[in-house]
Structures are given as C-alpha cells and as structure tokens.
Amino acid sequence: MERRRLLGSVVMLLVGVLPCTAQAADPGPAGESREPEFYVSAALRPAGMTAVHWTTGFWADRYALCRDTVVPEMKKALLAPENAASLANFRIGAGLEKGTHQGAFWGDGDCYKWIEAMAWLYAIDRDPALDREMDNWIALIAKTQAPDGYISTQIQLDSAKKRWQNLNHHELYNMGHLMTAASVHAQATGKQTFLGVARKVADYLDGVFSPRPPELAHMDFNPSHIMGLMDLYRVTGEARYLTLANVFVTMRGSRPVPPLPKRNLQAEPGDQTQDRVPLRRETAAVGHAVTGGYLYCGAADLVSETGEKALDEALVRIWNDMTQTKMYVTGGNGAIRQGVSIRNDPVHEAFGFAFDLPPRLGYNETCANIAAAMSGWRMLLLKGDPRYADVMERVLYNSMLSAMSLDGKSFCYCNPLERRRGVPLGHHDTEHRWVTHTCYCCPPSVARTLARLHTYAYSWSPDGGLWVNLYGGNTLDQPVPGGGRWRLTQTTDYPWAGSVQFEVLETPAKPVPLNLRIPAWAEGATIAVNGLAAETTARPGTYARLERTWKAGDTVTLTLPLDVQMLEADPLVAQAKGQAAVQRGPLVYCLESADLPEGLSINRVLLAREAKWTIDRQADLLGGVIVLKTEALALPDREPAAELYRRLTAGPLTPQPIQLIPYYAWNNRGSVDMSVWLPLR
Numbered sequence: 001m002e003r004r005r006l007l008g009s010v011v012m013l014l015v016g017v018l019p020c021t022a023q024a025a026d027p028g029p030a031g032e033s034r035e036p037e038f039y040v041s042a043a044l045r046p047a048g049m050t051a052v053h054w055t056t057g058f059w060a061d062r063y064a065l066c067r068d069t070v071v072p073e074m075k076k077a078l079l080a081p082e083n084a085a086s087l088a089n090f091r092i093g094a095g096l097e098k099g100t101h102q103g104a105f106w107g108d109g110d111c112y113k114w115i116e117a118m119a120w121l122y123a124i125d126r127d128p129a130l131d132r133e134m135d136n137w138i139a140l141i142a143k144t145q146a147p148d149g150y151i152s153t154q155i156q157l158d159s160a161k162k163r164w165q166n167l168n169h170h171e172l173y174n175m176g177h178l179m180t181a182a183s184v185h186a187q188a189t190g191k192q193t194f195l196g197v198a199r200k201v202a203d204y205l206d207g208v209f210s211p212r213p214p215e216l217a218h219m220d221f222n223p224s225h226i227m228g229l230m231d232l233y234r235v236t237g238e239a240r241y242l243t244l245a246n247v248f249v250t251m252r253g254s255r256p257v258p259p260l261p262k263r264n265l266q267a268e269p270g271d272q273t274q275d276r277v278p279l280r281r282e283t284a285a286v287g288h289a290v291t292g293g294y295l296y297c298g299a300a301d302l303v304s305e306t307g308e309k310a311l312d313e314a315l316v317r318i319w320n321d322m323t324q325t326k327m328y329v330t331g332g333n334g335a336i337r338q339g340v341s342i343r344n345d346p347v348h349e350a351f352g353f354a355f356d357l358p359p360r361l362g363y364n365e366t367c368a369n370i371a372a373a374m375s376g377w378r379m380l381l382l383k384g385d386p387r388y389a390d391v392m393e394r395v396l397y398n399s400m401l402s403a404m405s406l407d408g409k410s411f412c413y414c415n416p417l418e419r420r421r422g423v424p425l426g427h428h429d430t431e432h433r434w435v436t437h438t439c440y441c442c443p444p445s446v447a448r449t450l451a452r453l454h455t456y457a458y459s460w461s462p463d464g465g466l467w468v469n470l471y472g473g474n475t476l477d478q479p480v481p482g483g484g485r486w487r488l489t490q491t492t493d494y495p496w497a498g499s500v501q502f503e504v505l506e507t508p509a510k511p512v513p514l515n516l517r518i519p520a521w522a523e524g525a526t527i528a529v530n531g532l533a534a535e536t537t538a539r540p541g542t543y544a545r546l547e548r549t550w551k552a553g554d555t556v557t558l559t560l561p562l563d564v565q566m567l568e569a570d571p572l573v574a575q576a577k578g579q580a581a582v583q584r585g586p587l588v589y590c591l592e593s594a595d596l597p598e599g600l601s602i603n604r605v606l607l608a609r610e611a612k613w614t615i616d617r618q619a620d621l622l623g624g625v626i627v628l629k630t631e632a633l634a635l636p637d638r639e640p641a642a643e644l645y646r647r648l649t650a651g652p653l654t655p656q657p658i659q660l661i662p663y664y665a666w667n668n669r670g671s672v673d674m675s676v677w678l679p680l681r
C-alpha cells in the first residue's frame with residue numbers, strides 16, 4: 001500500500017492529473033512496463049475515458065441523442081422555477097442574484113450529475129461550447145463554496161438551517177456528486193478548477209468525519225460521497241480520500257439502532273438507509289434502493305483497491321439476494337413505494353421482500369435501476385464474472401431506457417411492468433413522462449449514464465487481455481501495461497441482429513486473449529476467426545477466450561442467436577404465476593394496447609405456451625424497432641366486473657394476432673395499457 005501511495009504521488013508530480021477513474025495506466029515511453037496504480041485488487045480494469053467511440057447503431061444513436069437533445073434540454077429543466085433541481089441556486093450562492101434556495105434538498109447533486117454528463121461528452125467530442133458551459137457553472141459553484149470547503153445550497157441559502165442537523169438534507173449526497181463530476185471534469189479537460197473545489201470538499205469532510213463523532217454516526221442518507229471520494233482518490237492519488245471512503249462505509253450500521261417506539265425515525269432510519277447492520281455483516285439488499293445501490297457501488301470501489309475479504313463477501317451476498325430474489329425481469333430494482341423491511345423498519349422507495357414483485361405497482365425508480373447497473377459494472381471489474389455484466393445489460397436496455405421518451409425530452413420516475421388506465425397510480429408514478437419534476441434525480445442519472453456508456457463496453461486485464469462486455473458499433477484504442485495497445489473496430493446491428501464483427505488493427509506483440517462475453521441467454525453462440533470456426537467454446541454465461549498472437553487485419557465474428565424466448569418466473573413470484581415474459585436478446589418485450597384492435601382489452605389476451613413467433617422490422621415504428629408477432633388467444637368479451645370476484649368465465653377462446661414492442665419504447669403513443677407478463681392459456 002505504501003509503495004502504491006508513493007508511486008501515486010510521484011506520478012502526480014509528473015503528469016498533474018492521473019486519468020485513472022476510467023483510463024488505463026499509460027504504459028510509458030517505448031512500451032516501458034509500469035504497474036497500474038489503481039484497481040489493484042480488481043480482476044479487470046475499465047477502458048479509458050476516450051478509448052471507445054461509438055460509431056453506428058443502437059448505442060451510437062443514443063449517445064448522439066444524449067449529446068444533441070438530452071443534455072441541452074435538461075438545462076432548460078434545471079433553469080425552470082418549478083423544478084426540484086435548480087441551477088439558479090448557484091447564481092444566488094455566487095452573489096449574482098438575490099433569493100432563497102429553490103427546489104429539493106438534493107437538487108445540487110442533480111445539477112452536478114448534469115455537469116458530469118457534459119464532461120463525459122466533452123472528453124469524446126471536444127465541443128468548446130460544452131467546455132464554456134461547464135466553466136460558467138464551475139465558476140459559480142466555486143464562488144458558492146464556503147471558505148472551509150463546505151457546499152450545499154439548501155443549507156447555505158436558508159438562514160434557518162444549520163449544517164449536519166438532519167440527514168434528509170442530503171448534504172453528503174450533493175457533495176458526493178460534486179466530487180465525481182469534478183473528477184470526470186478534470187480528466188476530460190485537464191483543468192484543475194472543479195477538482196480544486198472537490199479537494200476542498202473532501203478535505204473539509206475529512207476534518208469533520210474522520211474523527212468519527214458519535215452524533216454524526218447516522219448522518220449520511222444517500223451515499224454518493226463514497227463513490228465520489230473513490231473517484232477523487234483515483235484522480236489525485238491522495239490516500240486520505242480512500243481512508244475516508246472506508247470511514248463512511250464503516251459508519252453504516254456502526255451504532256446500535258434503538259427499538260422503534262424509542263426511535264426518532266428521521267434521525268435513525270435503520271434499514272431504510274442500510275444503517276441497522278454493519279455492511280460487512282449484511283446478508284440482504286434492504287431499504288431505499290438508491291441509497292443501497294450507491295452504498296454497494298462505493299463499497300465495491302473500495303474493495304477494488306483494498307481487496308478486503310469481509311466487504312467483498314458481503315457484496316456478493318447482497319448482490320445475489322438483490323438479483324435472484326428482488327429484481328424484475330426488466331432489471332427494475334426496488335419494488336415498493338412504502339412498506340416495512342425484513343427487520344420491521346419502515347422503508348420507502350425500497351427493496352421489498354424476496355419474490356414479492358408486483359408488476360402494476362412496481363416502483364423501480366430510474367435511479368435505483370441505474371444504481372444496479374453501476375453496481376453490476378463494479379462487480380464485473382472486481383470479479384471478471386460475466387453474470388454481473390448480464391444484469392448490467394438487462395438494466396441498460398430495459399429499465400434504464402424505459403425512463404426516457406424516445407425523443408430524449410421527458411422522463412419518468414417509476415418503471416412499472418404493467419399499466420391499466422383508470423386504476424390509481426402509485427406515488428411518483430405518472431401516466432406520462434414529464435419534463436420537470438418535484439424530484440428531479442432520475443433524468444440526470446440517465447444522461448450521465450448514456451454519456452459514459454462507451455466506457456462500460458470494454459475492460460482489460462493485467463495480462464494484456466481485452467474483455468468485450470457490451471456489443472455495439474465502435475472503435476477501440478486502449479493502451480495496456482507491458483507495452484502495446486489494443487486497437488480494433490466493432491461492427492454490429494446488435495441488439496436487432498446477433499452478428500458482431502471485430503477487425504483487429506493492433507495488439508500487444510505477444511499472445512494475448514480477446515475475451516468475448518457470451519450472455520446467459522445465448523444458447524448456440526458461435527465464433528469464427530478469419531472465417532474459420534474458433535476452437536474455443538462459446539458457452540452461455542462465460543467469456544469465450546481467444547488467445548493468439550494477433551496481426552492487423554485479423555477478423556473475429558461472434559454470432560449470438562437472437563431467438564425469441566418466453567420466460568417464466570420462480571414459482572414464488574405469485575404475481576407472475578402462470579404468465580410469461582418475452583425477450584429477444586437483451587431486450588424484454590411488452591404488449592401495449594396501442595397495438596390491439598379497438599374493443600379488445602389487454603386483460604383478455606392469453607399467450608399460448610407453444611406460441612410461434614415471427615420478427616418484423618418496422619423502421620417507422622417507435623424510432624425503428626423489431627416487433628414480435630404471434631397468434632394469441634382472446635378470452636370471451638365480458639362486461640367489466642361489477643364485483644371483485646365472479647364465476648370463472650366459460651366460453652371459447654378466439655385466435656387473436658398480436659405484436660409486442662420492446663419495453664424500453666412503451667408509453668410513446670399516448671395513454672395506453674401495457675403488460676410485460678402475459679397470462680398463458
């Protein structure tokens with residue numbers, strides 16, 4: 001550890017800012033070997049910030065949408081007086097305007113996420129207008145910051161509030177997102193402006209929290225600051241920030257929580273903030289699904305540097321509980337709006353009980369879904385195990401994209417698996433997506449994820465191997481330690497088509513493995529190298545390893561079979577019993593009433609177990625999708641039930657052609673009914 005710290009500070013002197021959050025260590029002049037300074041306990045290292053460029057296809061289109069529409073439109077929302085996240089607070093904080101704090105306590109953090117998205121975009125596109133936009137807000141943020149490093153406009157602009165009085169004030173959430181955004185900004189621009197603000201924040205937090213004052217033991221609510229400190233550690237090499245991240249992980253559950261009648265739930269929420277049990281002893285995903293997801297992400301960042309076994313084992317236990325008993329087929333995460341935890345603490349926006357996954361009232365906050373993808377990404381790096389990438393991909397294609405309209409201008413907070421018009425919606429669920437909101441955390445979460453998704457596409461390992469995690473048209477140029485670099489192109493129409501072509505342009509001059517992720521659903525995948533069947537097997541749920549001395553012009557073709565698959569849930573999921581969900585490749589599908597003939601209720605549609613499916617590419621539908629068609633069956637038409645229960649309907653089932661659309665594209669054609677799970681006849 002000491003040697004690494006020393007190396008880190010030497011490198012800091014040499015190059016100023018280390019491109020480490022997302023980049024490989026530079027192999028040095030003339031290919032000189034140098035140990036990577038970060039991710040020292042992880043199996044894999046992330047692709048560099050600018051190593052991957054989307055070129056054509058699904059993710060390239062969404063990256064362009066993020067750059068051209070999502071981020072510029074978001075600025076309008078962040079300036080709208082009714083919105084929960086408000087850039088105006090920094091104008092007031094900097095003394096340019098008079099006024100009081102506007103919006104929600106956590107609004108600063110959501111503004112920082114928007115700046116983070118711009119920084120990721122700037123790293124790729126070098127658009128000077130983005131640089132100026134960031135400089136403008138960073139200057140106001142720097143002026144808002146108190147001389148001792150503290151910054152949180154909801155406290156600073158309200159004379160009635162004091163620091164660290166109430167964990168719901170979200171001070172650490174805001175400062176956490178500042179540290180992450182500043183770390184990305186420093187790497188993208190080479191500027192120290194925002195990084196200087198972030199270092200003052202971290203140094204201030206170090207002074208307040210490193211002594212572990214007992215009165216602040218339950219202070220943090222949504223722990224984005226653990227990730228933020230780890231990002232800052234990887235950019236600055238400052239070991240105190242890693243130590244402080246460990247303090248915050250250890251704080252959770254460090255003080256006994258009194259029994260309920262004697263407890264101030266506002267100050268000591270217990271399971272709601274994962275604060276009842278020390279994380280290292282936890283066995284289940286509990287409480288608020290965003291705070292949980294962010295805690296697990298920050299802890300995974302920590303383990304990837306420290307290799308700590310107890311924390312590592314806890315993260316695997318929690319991951320298994322979350323993904324094998326509490327996650328929706330869409331990757332939706334956090335089933336319930338309001339309820340109690342397994343240890344009987346009141347919780348909201350939270351993980352529910354195992355196997356209790358209501359489709360219509362499924363809460364699935366967008367931020368919680370994305371947090372599961374972020375957690376999957378970190379666990380993938382830590383372990384090199386493709387099951388984490390499978391979950392990450394499931395979220396990204398389904399319950400992340402469903403949060404945004406196809407035009408990139410409006411968003412939703414909840415991502416249910418069923419909608420019935422006329423039936424009351426759960427809290428925060430809305431009939432249509434919106435532009436501004438009283439809780440604006442989700443839109444910038446989508447923006448910053450789309451803006452940096454290319455960095456999830458590849459990773460590399462200390463043996464010089466390259467790991468392909470996500471498929472999509474792109475180019476890669478990634479230096480690896482020991483000398484040399486991986487350069488290649490990837491060409492594919494995935495997820496619509498299953499063929500993925502790679503052309504090798506350059507590799508290290510020695511035998512090195514190219515590892516291709518074979519998703520768990522991809523039975524029968526094949527791989528050819530230079531047109532000949534590869535010797536390696538492409539087993540679902542593994543990385544297929546192709547090791548050889550590569551030469552420029554070598555080609556690799558991966559073929560993933562995209563057959564239509566009908567899924568059933570574990571029998572313990574009562575809400576999905578006797579029903580099927582349909583997926584093709586990574587895309588989960590749904591039935592929308594917009595595709596049913598007038599007068600046919602979605603409630604009458606049954607799927608045949610042996611349904612035969614045809615695929616139909618419709619370039620003009622929903623931005624261009626493949627729909628899945630089959631002959632379903634319709635129950636007899638009946639009047640709506642006047643009573644909750646009635647005699648079972650008799651009568652013949654009639655054939656009914658239907659088509660399903662990708663779940664991510666639902667709710668773009670006016671008010672609709674929708675189902676992911678469809679009953680089987």
Ligand SMILES: [Zn+2]
Binds near residue numbers: 365366367440445
């Ligand atoms: Zn959110």
